[in-house]
Amino acid sequence: MNQQDHLFENSKQLSQKLAVALTRFFLDGPLDPSLEERYRQFLRRRPFTALQWILHQGTPALLERYLAAGWISRQDLERGLAQDDLSLQMRALLLQALDDGQPPQASPPESDALSLLELTQLKLFERLPRLRMAISRFSFSPTEKGSGTDGAVIYYSQPQIRSLFREGRLEAFYLHMVVHCLWLHFAGPFKKNGQNFPDGLWDLACDICAFHLSEQFFPPSPDDSAHQKDPRRQVLRALPDSLDLSSAPALAEFLSCSESLSPAEWSALFTVDDHSWWRRSPHTGDVQSWSRLRREMGSIPSPSRQRFGLNPGSRLERLELRREAKFDFSRYLRRFTVTEEELQLDLDSFDYIPYLYGLARYGNLPLVEPLEYTETSKVEELVIAIDTSGSCSAGTVQQFLAETCRILANRENFFRRMNVHILQCDSMIQDHTVIHSVEEWERYIRQLRISGRGGTDFTPVFSYTDRMIQEKQFRCLKGLIYFTDGDGVYPRRQPSYETAFVFADRRFLSQPVPDWAVKLCLNLK
Secondary structure, three states: OOHHHHHHHHOOOHHHHHHHHHHHHHHOOOOOHHHHHHHHHHHHOOHHHHHHHHHHHOOHHHHHHHHHOOOOOHHHHHHHHOOOOOOHHHHHHHHHHHHOOOOOOOOOOOHHHHHHHHHHHHHHHHHOHHHHHHHOOOEEEEOOOOOEEOOOEEEEOHHHHHHHHHOOOHHHHHHHHHHHHHOOHHHOOOEEOOEEOOHHHHHHHHHHHHHHHHHHHOOOOOOOHHHHOOHHHHHHHHOOOOOOOOOHHHHHHHHHHOOOOOHHHHHHHHOOOOHHHHHOOOOOOOHHHHHHHHHHHOOOOOOOHHHOOOOOOOOEEOOOOOOOOOOOOHHHHHHHEEEEEEEEEEOOOOOHHHHHHHHHHHOOOOOOOOEEEEEEEEEEEEEEEEEOOOOOOHHHHHHHHHHHHHHHHOOOOEEEEEEEEEEEEOOOEEEEEEEOOHHHHHHHHHOOOEEOOOOOEOHHHHHHHHHHHHOOOOOOOOEEEEEEOOOOEOOOOOOOOEEEEEEOOHHHHHOOOOOOOEEEEOOOO
């Protein structure tokens, strides 16, 4: 097994496992038969999820080989074509697969609901990167009972999952279960005065709490009239303002003491998943792991019901840039320079003799004047990628951003009109900013945020850059600088531009970087 195979075996993040499985099975050389069969079974169980991942990456060669395997149904091809952001080449391959007239092999029936769950997992990854470790923690198992989780496995009813997907409620359903686990609802019921809360009362309190907390992550629009008329919202308005809706024990105690409320009616409104899985024996949920994930996630917006319309900002962090220089990139950047004329006085080629003679002979009338343009060699186009995955500490990301600041702030490195693309990426592209001038760069650093904190995958940056090249966003891109800390999934194919992986310190220089890449070190430690 190589490093990618080990990553596939040990990773719990679906995007990483898909990246490795698709790359190893379709793009690498011959595999060991047991490995090949393992990857085949993994991909056959989730055909549409794999297709969505390939379309998101925008890699035509991989899509062509994947379609040739015949694992995709006609319905899934049509769903893929319905996306708006497909390139012409990717869309043409999908249309060709539809027009071939050879129906692909039918996917196993149990894969339908599983693919929908895993597709929902990927969507939540993108929308809530701070929760990726929690979202990817579950395994899946089909059941004839109601769908729910015991803290370790999501047991899914295929008709229910398909129905939730058609109604557009599957993401909310999945997040509802994640919240239950992060706030340890599955480990209850907690006790009041030495006695357990009744199961029905505890379940209702947990569902109200999960509904409230889910809205903190997906805040509704203030102009959403349907949301304002939601009967669940009317129930929450009836509760005292002093009641902490993010605490299931507090809610359960309040419900147990109130005689004027209607918990039975409310249960029908707030019930989402099947809580009977919480009471399995033996219990499989890992309370300590969920508690640690909850602490690492940090705070969420205030539980005050007057703040539902505010954005929680779970993807963003503000950082102050460190100013000490650790590495001089000026010499390395010379590899990416081009020679062009730039609008500035060319004093080097200016002849002072006729200039001074004219001033002396005719007064303020120089016979020649300096040229208003000069030929210079500077960097015109560059891609700078910053690893914002969870493996990078805040201090390391600060240093990466500081080095980026020093590169762009040096006017000797770039033409006045530049084309620099700054990408923030963990296991997918989190932010893309284009800098055309020093003024744009100064505005960017005044509003600087980092996005991500998920897993580490380098391939999205290269796929995204290749797509920008195809879309003519560069004239002739010569280089990409990737600031990273820790290992991840490297692209297998050499890009058309030079790439430098810049590590935080010498410990990471031993990483198995592809032969075509340059390794640099900041010597931070």
